[in-house]
Amino acid sequence: MQIDEVDQRIIALLVADARSSYADIGARVSLSAPAVKRRVDRLRSAGVIRGFTAVVDPAAVGWNTEAFVELFCTGRTTPAQIAVATRRHPEVVGSYTVSGEADALVHLRAADIGHLEQALERLRAEPFVTSTRSMIVLSRLVESPTVVPAPG
Amino acid sequence: MQIDEVDQRIIALLVADARSSYADIGARVSLSAPAVKRRVDRLRSAGVIRGFTAVVDPAAVGWNTEAFVELFCTGRTTPAQIAVATRRHPEVVGSYTVSGEADALVHLRAADIGHLEQALERLRAEPFVTSTRSMIVLSRLVESPTVVPAPG
DNA sequence: CTTGAAATTTCGATAAG
DNA sequence: CTTATCGAAATTTCAAG
Numbered sequence: 590m591q592i593d594e595v596d597q598r599i600i601a602l603l604v605a606d607a608r609s610s611y612a613d614i615g616a617r618v619s620l621s622a623p624a625v626k627r628r629v630d631r632l633r634s635a636g637v638i639r640g641f642t643a644v645v646d647p648a649a650v651g652w653n654t655e656a657f658v659e660l661f662c663t664g665r666t667t668p669a670q671i672a673v674a675t676r677r678h679p680e681v682v683g684s685y686t687v688s689g690e691a692d693a694l695v696h697l698r699a700a701d702i703g704h705l706e707q708a709l710e711r712l713r714a715e716p717f718v719t720s721t722r723s724m725i726v727l728s729r730l731v732e733s734p735t736v737v738p739a740p741g
Numbered sequence: 742m743q744i745d746e747v748d749q750r751i752i753a754l755l756v757a758d759a760r761s762s763y764a765d766i767g768a769r770v771s772l773s774a775p776a777v778k779r780r781v782d783r784l785r786s787a788g789v790i791r792g793f794t795a796v797v798d799p800a801a802v803g804w805n806t807e808a809f810v811e812l813f814c815t816g817r818t819t820p821a822q823i824a825v826a827t828r829r830h831p832e833v834v835g836s837y838t839v840s841g842e843a844d845a846l847v848h849l850r851a852a853d854i855g856h857l858e859q860a861l862e863r864l865r866a867e868p869f870v871t872s873t874r875s876m877i878v879l880s881r882l883v884e885s886p887t888v889v890p891a892p893g
Numbered sequence: 894c895t896t897g898a899a900a901t902t903t904c905g906a907t908a909a910g
Numbered sequence: 911c912t913t914a915t916c917g918a919a920a921t922t923t924c925a926a927g
Binding site for chain 3: 620621623624627
């Protein structure tokens with residue numbers, strides 16, 4: 590799909606504030622509200638824009654503990670297997686296959702250390718997991734929800 | 742601040758779709774639209790809801806390469822130092838101090854391997870960085886923008 | 894094929910109960 | 911918190927570039 594500079598600016602504006610009106614966006618990109626809506630609809634159906642979400646402070650809803658866990662897997666483990674296995678756990682907020690020593694990196698978010706330990710235990714129980722190495726997050730320094738290239 | 746079950750359900754609905762109307766949300770939580778708006782306003786000013794954003798497919802906007810980099814730092818490096826240093830780089834989408842071997846974990850997103858290498862080089866040039874260990878993301882299996890505890 | 898303008902419907906914000 | 915109201919925004923339709 591083709592994305593022009595106007596689309597990029599619209600995307601950037603929606604990332605900054607998903608609730609801004611089409612008229613507001615239109616004013617900034619020199620287009621009418623319906624024209625903006627059509628572009629947004631097109632971007633949505635093309636999958637460029639996956640959706641709109643609220644950014645929530647995890648601590649405020651009681652999720653105070655976070656960790657990144659490196660997974661070491663048995664020889665013939667497929668990414669698909671890791672995907673379905675990690676997706677099962679509600680504590681998993683991110684999961685990636687990676688190059689390097691480990692086979693996968695899993696981002697966990699839990700209520701507290703006890704909850705985290707329990708989630709980790711469940712992860713380790715997956716049949717293809719041979720071992721894990723955990724990094725507990727001490728403080729979150731940066732966390733951008735999404736990133737778009739700078740307009741221009 | 743106090744968050745009740747209704748607030749939690751409202752948050753969950755907004756995470757699922759930040760553009761749903763107050764009336765729609767109200768219908769699902771058995772409240773009127775103004776009542777929902779008041780709660781959302783309260784949650785926003787309390788910082789529980791940080792904002793609303795569009796979820797964008799990074800690949801669709803030309804960011805095809807991703808990596809997690811472990812930072813090893815000199816003895817007296819503070820989290821604040823790491824924060825300001827990592828925040829400077831536009832490729833950094835996440836940055837955390839962690840327990841374990843490394844001192845920090847940095848999540849990078851770049852256009853391609855060349856761009857990633859360049860960003861990594863800039864990171865390694867930070868005075869307090871003694872060494873790094875990179876995990877290049879081969880495939881993204883799970884990536885939830887945010888997570889809220891299951892309602893109920 | 895995309896835009897802009899007008900018309901209709903829906904939504905948001907506020908006041909009152 | 912709810913109902914009611916007014917102004918604004920979204921959405922559809924349609925005509926024009």
